[in-house]
Amino acid sequence: MSAYSVSRRGLLGAGAGIAAASLLGLRPAAAQQKDIRVFWWGSQERADRTNRAVDAYKKANAGIDAKTEFAGWSDYWPRLATRVAGRNAPDLLQMDYRYMFEYARRGAIVPLDQYLGNALKIEDFGKANLESCSVDGKLYGINLGVNSSCAVFDPAAWEAAGVAPLAFGNSWDEFVSKCAAFAKGNKRKKFYATMDASGHEPGFELWLVQNGRALYGEDGKLAFDEKDAGNWFKLWAELRKSGGCVPPDVQALDKSTLDTSTLTLGYAATAFPHSNQFVGLQQLNKAKLDITAFPVTAGGKPGQYLKPSQMWSIASDSKNPEIAVKLANFTVAEAAGAKILGVERGVPASSGMRELLGPDLDEVSKKVVDYIGKLGPYTAKLPPSPPKGAGEVAFVLERVSQEVAFGVSPEEGGKKFVTEAASILKRG
Amino acid sequence: MVSFTAGDAVARRPAKPGRLSRFFFAGNGAGYMFLAPWLIGFLGLTLGPALASLYLSFTDYDLLQSPRFVGMDNYVRMATGDAKFAAAMKVTFIYVILSVPLKLIFALALAMAFNRGIKGLPFYRAVFYLPSLLGGSVAIAVLWRQLFAADGLVNSVLSVFGIDGPSWISNPNYSLYTLVVLSVWQFGSPMIIFLAGLRQIPQDMYEAANMDGASKARQFFRITLPLLTPVIFFNFVIQTIDAFKAFTPSFIISAGTGGPINSTLFYTLYLYQEAFGFFRMGYASALAWVLVLIIAVFTAFSFLTARYWVHYDE
Numbered sequence: 239m240s241a242y243s244v245s246r247r248g249l250l251g252a253g254a255g256i257a258a259a260s261l262l263g264l265r266p267a268a269a270q271q272k273d274i275r276v277f278w279w280g281s282q283e284r285a286d287r288t289n290r291a292v293d294a295y296k297k298a299n300a301g302i303d304a305k306t307e308f309a310g311w312s313d314y315w316p317r318l319a320t321r322v323a324g325r326n327a328p329d330l331l332q333m334d335y336r337y338m339f340e341y342a343r344r345g346a347i348v349p350l351d352q353y354l355g356n357a358l359k360i361e362d363f364g365k366a367n368l369e370s371c372s373v374d375g376k377l378y379g380i381n382l383g384v385n386s387s388c389a390v391f392d393p394a395a396w397e398a399a400g401v402a403p404l405a406f407g408n409s410w411d412e413f414v415s416k417c418a419a420f421a422k423g424n425k426r427k428k429f430y431a432t433m434d435a436s437g438h439e440p441g442f443e444l445w446l447v448q449n450g451r452a453l454y455g456e457d458g459k460l461a462f463d464e465k466d467a468g469n470w471f472k473l474w475a476e477l478r479k480s481g482g483c484v485p486p487d488v489q490a491l492d493k494s495t496l497d498t499s500t501l502t503l504g505y506a507a508t509a510f511p512h513s514n515q516f517v518g519l520q521q522l523n524k525a526k527l528d529i530t531a532f533p534v535t536a537g538g539k540p541g542q543y544l545k546p547s548q549m550w551s552i553a554s555d556s557k558n559p560e561i562a563v564k565l566a567n568f569t570v571a572e573a574a575g576a577k578i579l580g581v582e583r584g585v586p587a588s589s590g591m592r593e594l595l596g597p598d599l600d601e602v603s604k605k606v607v608d609y610i611g612k613l614g615p616y617t618a619k620l621p622p623s624p625p626k627g628a629g630e631v632a633f634v635l636e637r638v639s640q641e642v643a644f645g646v647s648p649e650e651g652g653k654k655f656v657t658e659a660a661s662i663l664k665r666g
Numbered sequence: 667m668v669s670f671t672a673g674d675a676v677a678r679r680p681a682k683p684g685r686l687s688r689f690f691f692a693g694n695g696a697g698y699m700f701l702a703p704w705l706i707g708f709l710g711l712t713l714g715p716a717l718a719s720l721y722l723s724f725t726d727y728d729l730l731q732s733p734r735f736v737g738m739d740n741y742v743r744m745a746t747g748d749a750k751f752a753a754a755m756k757v758t759f760i761y762v763i764l765s766v767p768l769k770l771i772f773a774l775a776l777a778m779a780f781n782r783g784i785k786g787l788p789f790y791r792a793v794f795y796l797p798s799l800l801g802g803s804v805a806i807a808v809l810w811r812q813l814f815a816a817d818g819l820v821n822s823v824l825s826v827f828g829i830d831g832p833s834w835i836s837n838p839n840y841s842l843y844t845l846v847v848l849s850v851w852q853f854g855s856p857m858i859i860f861l862a863g864l865r866q867i868p869q870d871m872y873e874a875a876n877m878d879g880a881s882k883a884r885q886f887f888r889i890t891l892p893l894l895t896p897v898i899f900f901n902f903v904i905q906t907i908d909a910f911k912a913f914t915p916s917f918i919i920s921a922g923t924g925g926p927i928n929s930t931l932f933y934t935l936y937l938y939q940e941a942f943g944f945f946r947m948g949y950a951s952a953l954a955w956v957l958v959l960i961i962a963v964f965t966a967f968s969f970l971t972a973r974y975w976v977h978y979d980e
């Protein structure tokens with residue numbers, strides 16, 4: 239019995255020790271008032287640049303500590319949402335146009351208007367780049383870079399096939415016949431002119447806009463019908479038939495990441511990423527790549543649009559929003575920070591920073607900036623905010639496009655997609 | 667800590683506590699003390715969250731807003747209007763029905779080979795166990811692509827015979843079967859258990875059978891299998907539960923999509939998509955409880971039939 243009570247006391251002591259240690263462990267964190275946490279999604283390349291920028295900021299501002307963390311796109315959102323739910327959100331977080339409305343309207347991120355002109359010196363972003371980061375008239379995001387959809391291709395592969403690659407202003411018909419010609423001239427095995435972009439939401443959206451429709455209307459409902467979707471699937475079915483685009487089982491290897499793009503995997507000579515991804519894509523590809531616009535619809539409207547590729551937002555739980563805003567400002571509006579980030583997140587929204595970066599840009603980054611500069615005639619205005627459930631609709635588009643590619647008729651695919659998408663939007 | 671204080675009270679003032687706490691704590695203080703790390707973990711990290719998810723399954727919780735009670739809506743939706751739920755069920759059942767028996771047969775065959783006593787057994791045992799450790803790792807996604815993609819190793823081998831194979835891993839007609847192969851490849855843990863079970867079978871039985879002129883096949887069906895049934899039963903139940911809960915293979919190989927065309931949409935992956943892709947925590951909780959129910963029914967069924975085929979040598 240005495241041995242028991244001794245060990246009991248010992249255990250009690252150990253327990254007390256652990257409790258004390260955890261208290262001690264917590265103390266410095268609570269005492270430190272200038273701690274912020276930064277969280278973003280993206281590649282290793284982006285992480286390296288962002289960490290360097292944060293370190294530079296810490297060096298210039300003694301006493302401020304910023305802990306950084308990043309994740310891939312698909313891991314980022316669950317992690318962010320669980321943290322917000324647990325009242326443990328990072329102070330400075332990377333936001334996407336699609337999610338901004340939801341986070342802002344639920345009060346998970348704060349309006350930034352009060353910082354404009356003092357901690358946040360982004361007047362030279364221009365009206366469009368501020369509006370594209372606003373919800374209900376208030377600024378919720380700090381534009382980290384402007385981008386647009388684009389076509390990226392391997393010029394050498396097109397040349398080897400004896401066909402001129404896609405160029406600014408080419409129509410979809412021209413694109414289709416070029417891809418068919420590529421299939422005839424190409425000698426490489428299991429190699430095709432282009433990826434199969436029929437399940438690619440940005441491509442579908444811009445094609446709709448070119449044809450006078452849209453993906454979503456102002457009312458948050460679908461702004462196209464079965465026939466439109468069927469025609470889109472038909473366009474790609476034709477490419478599949480001529481051997482112009484990759485077969486469905488090859489396209490299904492593409493997991494919407496740069497390293498699984500059919501271009502990177504060596505199956506296709508053309509891909510359709512976002513323009514800022516050109517930097518990352520070039521790094522993964524040995525072949526020298528080039529960038530151009532999506533095909534246009536003959537006699538149609540411009541379909542591309544400039545959007546914030548991503549933005550900084552501040553969590554409403556943040557205890558140091560001011561510091562977070564200042565760090566964000568450093569990365570987008572101060573020479574030292576903006577130079578480190580470069581154009582990896584897109585072309586800077588600030589005209590001042592754009593001019594500053596201009597002369598120092600490497601060849602790859604320069605192509606991106608030039609591309610955005612040339613895009614003017616092909617751009618329409620920003621579409622209305624995507625409704626709740628839009629993310630799931632994008633998944634459905636991919637799935638139905640696969641069903642069509644593996645055998646369902648385009649007409650039936652169009653019907654299926656519209657029915658399912660509408661029911662998702664209804665559920666919200 | 668709680669159980670400790672209670673046990674302490676019993677030791678000092680045995681008269682005071684009520685009947686219930688006497689039942690739990692009388693003289694068992696030390697035992698509960700030692701159990702405490704597990705108990706605290708079980709109550710705080712397993713039972714608590716599980717009960718919370720039971721509550722959430724009747725709500726429309728979406729992480730950002732507080733949950734709203736919706737009654738049976740989630741369960742009704744599952745039963746009536748969710749095509750993706752049906753697809754996930756189908757995929758999961760095919761996976762369970764194919765992978766569990768194949769894996770057990772494969773594991774047993776290898777265990778029997780090892781049981782013959784070969785040189786360097788510990789080495790081979792370790793080597794064959796290795797896939798079980800690797801199965802859930804991200805490297806497997808890369809490896810499986812190298813094997814089963816359009817220009818993968820499998821097709822290179824097939825092309826030698828003039829066969830132009832499809833991209834197995836990304837073709838909805840075959841993709842699920844590549845995951846079954848992956849599962850069978852991770853036969854390590856049932857194999858080790860089988861091996862232990864085989865060692866338990868008394869050698870004199872085989873000697874006697876040999877003496878009576880029983881063939882090897884007859885020995886297998888008359889001695890090995892019957893005496894191994896408790897181990898087979900154990901492996902079967904554990905592997906079935908595991909197969910129902912399978913998540914990582916599809917998650918890493920299909921990059922969380924369950925594609926192409928939902929062909930690898932495991933039940934748990936669908937649950938994950940609903941919870942963390944579309945933030946429908948309420949619906950995902952309901953899905954989780956239905957899975958618990960399915961596994962419980964299956965396990966209960968296994969135990970009920972066990973008396974007819976599991977042979978315990980008393």
